[in-house]
Amino acid sequence: MNRIKSLLSLTLFIFAFQSIFFSDFSNAQSTIHFKSGDFEIVSNITNKFIAKEIEAKTLVENRYYFAVQFYQVPSTELKQQLSRNDIQLIDYIPNNCYMVSVKKDFDFSRLSKFAIRSYFALSSEQKMDNFTLHNQFPKWARGSNGKVDLVVTTFADFNSRLITESIEQIGGKLLLESKLFRTVNIQVDTHAISKLAALPWVQWIEPIAPKPTIENLPGKTLHRSNILNDGSRNLTGDGVKMGIWDGGIVGPHMDFTARLTEAETYLSSDHATHVAGTMAGAGLTLRLGRGRLFHTLGSA
Numbered sequence: 001m002n003r004i005k006s007l008l009s010l011t012l013f014i015f016a017f018q019s020i021f022f023s024d025f026s027n028a029q030s031t032i033h034f035k036s037g038d039f040e041i042v043s044n045i046t047n048k049f050i051a052k053e054i055e056a057k058t059l060v061e062n063r064y065y066f067a068v069q070f071y072q073v074p075s076t077e078l079k080q081q082l083s084r085n086d087i088q089l090i091d092y093i094p095n096n097c098y099m100v101s102v103k104k105d106f107d108f109s110r111l112s113k114f115a116i117r118s119y120f121a122l123s124s125e126q127k128m129d130n131f132t133l134h135n136q137f138p139k140w141a142r143g144s145n146g147k148v149d150l151v152v153t154t155f156a157d158f159n160s161r162l163i164t165e166s167i168e169q170i171g172g173k174l175l176l177e178s179k180l181f182r183t184v185n186i187q188v189d190t191h192a193i194s195k196l197a198a199l200p201w202v203q204w205i206e207p208i209a210p211k212p213t214i215e216n217l218p219g220k221t222l223h224r225s226n227i228l229n230d231g232s233r234n235l236t237g238d239g240v241k242m243g244i245w246d247g248g249i250v251g252p253h254m255d256f257t258a259r260l261t262e263a264e265t266y267l268s269s270d271h272a273t274h275v276a277g278t279m280a281g282a283g284l285t286l287r288l289g290r291g292r293l294f295h296t297l298g299s300a
Helices: 002-030 048-057 076-084 108-114 160-169 190-198 217-221 270-280
Strands: 031-034 037-040 063-070 088-093 097-103 116-120 147-154 173-178 183-189 202-207 241-243 297-299
Touching: 031 088, 048 063, 048 108, 048 116, 076 088, 076 108, 108 116, 147 190, 160 173, 160 183, 183 190, 190 202
Parallel strands: 241 297
Antiparallel strands: 031 037, 063 097, 063 116, 088 097, 147 183, 147 202, 173 183
């Protein structure tokens, strides 16, 4: 009798442990990590109301754009099946989530055939970074009269006229368009950002980046060459000669004083000058801009 009780207790313990373990695993896997925060998405693959919402909110140029979460990252074989069924994967979002697009006449009940756990239209909150979401913009993105400059990522390379007209309808202005990166820079009133996020072609919104500054430190440290002249090595390039053949000659700079020989007569190139600085700049005005071998002699 005691033995039966022990076996029963052990069975119940294992069952409880498995329930807790798989529950925690499931919760961890169901969380989708957007830049604006983590979102718990319930399994809803059989919910027809989600399809109605997608049809109402996400149609652009005869395709719907929405998110699907798989039970696990789709294999190459599954990706091929999705492609054959004209379910186009766009961008990955952890965990196991992809932005996808389908044709206007797509039957959403077919999604259950592809190991998909849930599907949903992006909310405005899920389309914004925290700066934009909380209306806290860096100074370089703030304009006059309550306007801000934003970078908007689109789901696809949409018609420029469609984008321009949509922006103008909410009182915004198109500043720059990059079809290669599927982005547009726009200027818009802060009060119109919610309207911008609701546009079906908008995938992501964030403030513009600050203007780039000239700074050569990563050009050196990314190659790990800084170890050559740090510490006890002190390898500075004394007695070394190196050559550069680029799209133009190296431009004049005090970092190359008395150490550079121009082998050709041609127009100077910013790229050639940058390469020369990375290789052998003396760092006279800024130590962080010093090249790898800053005592070497060079020709270009």
